[in-house]
Amino acid sequence: MSNFGVEVRHLASADREAWEPLWQAYLDFYEQVLPTEVTDLTWARFADPTEPMGGLGAWAGEALVGICHYVLHPSTWSARPSCYLEDLFTTPAVRGRGVGRALIDATASAARRAGAEKLYWQTHADNATARALYDRVACHEGFLVYERPLN
Template sequence: MTAVMSASQPTVRALRAEDHDAWRELFRGYAAFYEQSDAMLETTWGWLLDPDHEVEGLVAEEGERLIGLAHFRPFSRPLAASVGGYLDDLFVAPDARGSGAADALLEGVREIAQDRGWTVVRWITADDNHRARSKYDQVATRTMWVTYEMPV
């Protein structure tokens, strides 16, 4: 993946091992927004660094500071006979919102999807996540699908 860079946007690159502490703070902020504990932090970090695990990560940085993250993975689409990308997590530090980090991260995921031949990038967000939905409405099409979860 080529780094996304311009005068108005942060740089986007693949997550690296040395990003652990800064990534941890960003992911902790993301988890807090969704009222989740941070018990999953180290498991998720392990997945992101494991080349055999499907989940991958991008980060947005301004200078030496990480200001955003995106976690994504492939998923099979049987009815389309294709593979798509699933954006699990997208988060920008509150003090960096409006910096272009969200746009740069979404474009980074789109570029990976194009390089890998994925046919779509899909994600969900909370209905009341108005700021994020405003951004998503600019770059994607809201679908009519309703999401369910079945406890196991």
């Protein structure tokens, strides 16, 4: 994004200290609590080339102002993989300034480089702020998401 001046890049090992507060704020937003072991594993997966998971960060100067995590996976509907944008969070101070869009665009670029056919994600129905952006950059296909815990 040019007017706000963010740089989006893959998260590096040295970025953990900057990433973790945004990750925690994202979990807090969705009222979720994860064991430390899951956060540690998630972070380790970003650096593991055998994992189909990636992490991106949006930087405004020295400050990390947004994060995005994605998962590449096979599809029964295509010979090419799909890319699931699993987590997207920007700090409240930069919302509405193009940081979320820059992260989505960077995820789409990473997915294209990996040969993915599509990029998709979900959000809560009442997340009006995020949906305003999503309606500008993608198409809602009308599907509902159901979950069934298996533990």
